Amino acid sequence: MSPGPRYSALKGVQDILPPDICLWQEVESAAGKVFSLYGFQEIRPPIIESTDIFTRSIGETTDIVEKEMYTFPDKAGRSITLRPEGTASVVRAYVEHHLYNLPAPQKFFYSGPMFRYERPQKGRFRQFYQIGVEAFGAADPLMDAEIIAMLTVLLERLGLKGVNVEVNSIGCENCRPAYRKALQDFFSGRLDDLCPDCKRRYEYNPLRILDCKVERCIELRRGAPKVTDFLCDECRSHFDKVLSAITLLNIPYVTNPNMVRGLDYYARTTFEVTSEHLGSQKAVAAGGRYDRLVEEFGGPPTPAIGFAIGMERLAALLKEKEGPVAASPDVYIAPIGEKATTESFLMAERLRAKGLWVEAGYDGASLRSQLRRADRLSAHYVLIIGDDELSSGKVKWKNLKDGSQGEAEMSGLPEFFPSFFAER
């Protein structure tokens, strides 16, 4: 008896194991394919960045910066943060490498782990994965619609049904001050009942109160003024054009004036894709426009928009739908005896060179136990090689999927599995 595990993973992080990983790979591969149709290319920024990149862009009074960042000094005393999201890094890279000199729009996607010190629960982890996209240099509302379309095309291609697209506009620096004032007026009489965080948000960024997750604050914001009633003419017209373009594409959506999103850099369009199947953490993807961020990072004025998909939540939805399909070997070679084991060892290499997934048994295992193993692995074919087969130059094969069996020339085996070769 083993004493049991001496170590366990940290709270709020998880191992993604086979066969679940198959769903993740399916998502990553579909995303790469769909995004490339829209001209998005992969970018791989580092996972650690200097802390101020996030505090400045995401905003000092956001949940992420206030409570959730993994921040620590490195050995030289610099403040380092494990990235809580991808946009800030991509903007940093865009400006640092002068990518604005390339023809606009420049479009990127990324995928990888993000880190937030949150209370672990269903759909909420401390290390979680996002696939995200960012498009720089297009102010046109058609870009907003195109990016929302790209997200829905991906989810559709993955076979997801019953997701909702929620869209909002949170205005720009011209119209937001009036809205901010209206919110402060609204909450001024309710200030004592707001949570301590929202009391601070009231001063610095009252929009954040709309994003608070505390039950009492959610109640208190009922009847609050709606941002869409405060949009300036330009923002109104931008929003209307986004909505009519996604209508043209027959994308069903609802407008949600309370959706301000949890990050400060957004302006104008914000959107979320939600699913009722996810329980309270229902956003599977979220994004918006951030037209000022590139400038704040020292680049030229550059309109930009992006979104990020939460991989754990997407994988949970896909798992509910179909369950992961475990990958299985094409061929299992069961040798009997020492000479046959050597032959099977070489045979496995020859077949792998032809593109087959081959598992070969090791010396000494009984035929029975090898067949059991082939069965448990769900191998497609089993080949049996013993002394008789070695002297006749033929092997016995059995197709475990349909039960057919026969003999084949050992030297001709690489040509014996034409159906697999055609598939790859």
Ligand code: ATP
């Ligand atoms: P939420 O309101 O769920 O906290 P958020 O506004 O913090 O989301 P974003 O920062 O916009 O989320 O991230 C985009 C997506 O990443 C979310 O819609 C969600 O699917 C996923 N996500 C965010 N935080 C987590 C987490 N801690 N664990 C798992 N997935 C997450």
Ligand code: MG
């Ligand atoms: Mg959050």
